[in-house]
Amino acid sequence: MSATPLLELRGIDKSFGPVQVLRDVALAAHAGEVTALVGDNGAGKSTLVKCISGIYPADAGEFLFDGRPVSINSPRDAATLGIEVVYQDLALCDNLDIVQNMFLGREKHSGLVLDEPTMEQMAAETLAGLSVRTVKSLRQHVSSLSGGQRQTVAIAKAVLWNSKLVILDEPTAALGVAQTAQVLELVRRLADNGLAVVLISHNMNDVFAVSDRVAALYLGQMVAQVKTTDITHSQVVELITAGRSGNLGLTGEPVTAGNGAGPADTTAGGVR
Amino acid sequence: MTTTAVRKEGPAAVTPPPTVGSHLRGYWGRVRGGDIGALPAVLGLIVLCTVFSVMRPSFLTAGNFANLFTQGAAVTLIAMGLVFVLLLGEIDLSAGFASGVCAAVLANVATKAGYPWYVAVLAAILTGVVIGTVLGFLVAKIGIPSFVVTLAGFLAFQGIVLMLISGGANISVNDEVLVAIANRNLPPTLGWALAAIAIGGYAAVQLLRHRKRLSRGLTTDPMAVVLARIGGLTLILGIAVYILNQERSRNVLINSLKGVPIVVPVIAVLLIVWTFVLQRTSYGRHVYAVGGNKEAARRAGINVDKIRISVFVICSSMAAIGGIVAASRANSVDPNTGGSNVLLYAVGAAVIGGTSLFGGKGRVLDAVLGGAVVAVIDNGMGLMGYSAGVKYVVTGVVLLLAASVDALSRRRASASGTR
Numbered sequence: 001m002s003a004t005p006l007l008e009l010r011g012i013d014k015s016f017g018p019v020q021v022l023r024d025v026a027l028a029a030h031a032g033e034v035t036a037l038v039g040d041n042g043a044g045k046s047t048l049v050k051c052i053s054g055i056y057p058a059d060a061g062e063f064l065f066d067g068r069p070v071s072i073n074s075p076r077d078a079a080t081l082g083i084e085v086v087y088q089d090l091a092l093c094d095n096l097d098i099v100q101n102m103f104l105g106r107e108k109h110s111g112l113v114l115d116e117p118t119m120e121q122m123a124a125e126t127l128a129g130l131s132v133r134t135v136k137s138l139r140q141h142v143s144s145l146s147g148g149q150r151q152t153v154a155i156a157k158a159v160l161w162n163s164k165l166v167i168l169d170e171p172t173a174a175l176g177v178a179q180t181a182q183v184l185e186l187v188r189r190l191a192d193n194g195l196a197v198v199l200i201s202h203n204m205n206d207v208f209a210v211s212d213r214v215a216a217l218y219l220g221q222m223v224a225q226v227k228t229t230d231i232t233h234s235q236v237v238e239l240i241t242a243g244r245s246g247n248l249g250l251t252g253e254p255v256t257a258g259n260g261a262g263p264a265d266t267t268a269g270g271v272r
Numbered sequence: 273m274t275t276t277a278v279r280k281e282g283p284a285a286v287t288p289p290p291t292v293g294s295h296l297r298g299y300w301g302r303v304r305g306g307d308i309g310a311l312p313a314v315l316g317l318i319v320l321c322t323v324f325s326v327m328r329p330s331f332l333t334a335g336n337f338a339n340l341f342t343q344g345a346a347v348t349l350i351a352m353g354l355v356f357v358l359l360l361g362e363i364d365l366s367a368g369f370a371s372g373v374c375a376a377v378l379a380n381v382a383t384k385a386g387y388p389w390y391v392a393v394l395a396a397i398l399t400g401v402v403i404g405t406v407l408g409f410l411v412a413k414i415g416i417p418s419f420v421v422t423l424a425g426f427l428a429f430q431g432i433v434l435m436l437i438s439g440g441a442n443i444s445v446n447d448e449v450l451v452a453i454a455n456r457n458l459p460p461t462l463g464w465a466l467a468a469i470a471i472g473g474y475a476a477v478q479l480l481r482h483r484k485r486l487s488r489g490l491t492t493d494p495m496a497v498v499l500a501r502i503g504g505l506t507l508i509l510g511i512a513v514y515i516l517n518q519e520r521s522r523n524v525l526i527n528s529l530k531g532v533p534i535v536v537p538v539i540a541v542l543l544i545v546w547t548f549v550l551q552r553t554s555y556g557r558h559v560y561a562v563g564g565n566k567e568a569a570r571r572a573g574i575n576v577d578k579i580r581i582s583v584f585v586i587c588s589s590m591a592a593i594g595g596i597v598a599a600s601r602a603n604s605v606d607p608n609t610g611g612s613n614v615l616l617y618a619v620g621a622a623v624i625g626g627t628s629l630f631g632g633k634g635r636v637l638d639a640v641l642g643g644a645v646v647a648v649i650d651n652g653m654g655l656m657g658y659s660a661g662v663k664y665v666v667t668g669v670v671l672l673l674a675a676s677v678d679a680l681s682r683r684r685a686s687a688s689g690t691r
Binding site for chain 2: 091092093100
């Protein structure tokens with residue numbers, strides 16, 4: 001485990017008009033680790049991801065990337081840093097093939113013309129690097145792929161660009177058992193290849209199957225960030241639903257939570 | 273996983289080298305899966321030509337063959353532009369009268385103001401660009417459905433044509449070059465030369481790509497298939513040029529009439545240019561992407577609005593070229609230029625050729641094949657002595673048939689998972 005996290009957020013606030021969605025949120029993602037981001041519906045997971053990926057600017061707070069402070073104001077800033085997001089609804093074009101989808105918006109050229117052989121080779125190498133062997137041809141349309149294969153293409157698209165941090169928004173939500181296992185295996189492999197992975201999931205089995213750390217959001221506050229081995233299934237559920245579990249989570253009343261999250265974080269996220 | 277093929281170590285996409293058999297099986301599999309492309313248009317063309325040739329031997333003469341090209345040219349050119357709009361799942365109902373407006377501008381600049389032909393052509397195409405920009409802006413930036421915007425354009429442009437040719441009198445087009453576009457032929461030797469260049473160019477592109485992919489170790493179509501494609505093009509172009517180079521004048525003493533009509537290379541060049549743009553540039557890739565999944569395209573960093581405006585610009589510019597050809601063929605511009613059935617024939621041509629009305633699927637070649645079907649129906653039924661009424665009904669039925677094929681193949685494709 002590296003000493004400095006690849007991405008560290010401190011004190012992130014975000015409001016939409018009168019509604020404060022994120023309150024003093026801290027999050028650390030380490031290279032080579034899968035950090036599971038859990039929380040109930042409306043806890044602020046998606047908003048947090050959108051702040052990281054530059055879709056929403058955060059109102060307050062610090063972003064540290066590789067230890068140095070950065071500002072992320074647009075998706076392009078995030079992409080330049082090497083942050084890629086794989087969205088829940090995939091964002092693939094059905095009428096294009098695998099290579100075309102992986103390079104969409106960032107095509108390789110030789111002169112004015114698309115450089116198809118180079119793109120096809122790079123796509124093949126990326127998929128091989130992820131040990132993906134289930135696609136028959138790189139030139140088949142994405143529409144002919146199964147859900148798991150599509151998710152694989154979406155993830156491969158994210159890692160194609162030498163990205164350092166990949167955020168996966170519920171990658172297994174729509175998949176069957178076998179396909180879920182396959183995608184989780186791929187998620188694990190990303191981390192093993194040295195990437196920092198943030199996995200958003202509702203599924204406790206998924207969380208415990210692949211993650212190294214669990215970060216729990218409750219009503220816009222980060223109530224705990226702990227190693228997965230130090231926490232039980234039911235504790236995570238308690239954190240998600242009540243914001244506290246034993247000595248983990250919120251210490252004060254959840255309503256006055258603004259100052260409660262700080263101490264909770266130090267107990268939870270520190271060196272254990 | 274649904275795919276049974278779990279291979280040993282190695283790159284993801286290593287498949288056994290394809291053979292002619294596997295290539296054909298792959299094609300047949302795609303057709304059965306609902307990805308039928310231009311197959312109905314090609315089959316329809318063969319059936320129609322056979323029927324008309326049997327019923328009216330005059331259909332199968334060199335003179336009539338040449339007529340088909342000049343008759344279908346304007347509609348085909350407009351349809352080529354429409355393919356871009358249809359690829360985004362939009363529609364341009366104003367393309368017909370936009371071509372009329374551009375033709376009226378052409379006639380005004382060339383005949384009334386007396387400028388040389390190239391100024392008139394440029395003015396007409398610029399008019400098309402302006403029309404397309406306005407339509408595209410209204411659709412992409414204001415957010416009015418393209419159906420409504422272009423329906424309004426359909427009405428308004430009809431009025432503009434009337435105003436431009438001051439209330440109904442027609443303006444003749446006398447410029448030698450402008451008249452030549454749709455009424456003159458290439459010298460036979462030039463026809464052969466252009467055909468040779470086209471075949472040579474196609475062969476070079478195909479063989480170079482084959483070699484490049486082989487040297488990189490990527491899967492390629494088998495050499496036999498590549499050669500068959502080149503041979504097929506050689507055969508088609510060879511026969512067409514040979515027939516068009518026959519003498520078609522009824523009385524050779526009065527005037528000689530032979531050679532490839534000038535509109536044919538015009539259409540061919542535009543077909544090559546737009547096919548290149550759609551298949552080989554990132555712009556074309558982005559058009560398909562926006563047509564397939566707008567949200568995915570946006571997230572990939574594609575400027576969706578710019579793409580949407582640009583397809584309307586291309587469509588209206590191609591309509592302008594169609595208008596120029598129509599004006600050339602009629603030697604004049606009247607209030608009905610680009611009116612009556614021109615737009616419907618053009619939309620029909622694109623859809624019959626295999627362009628999907630749902631967006632994301634289609635090629636410029638589709639417009640040419642579909643345009644050929646429409647021209648053959650129009651021409652053949654005319655030869656058989658049917659009235660305009662019957663022709664409209666038949667063309668309407670054929671369009672419905674093509675749209676049903678599109679919708680059904682789409683359903684089949686979503687069932688079989690190939691779309």
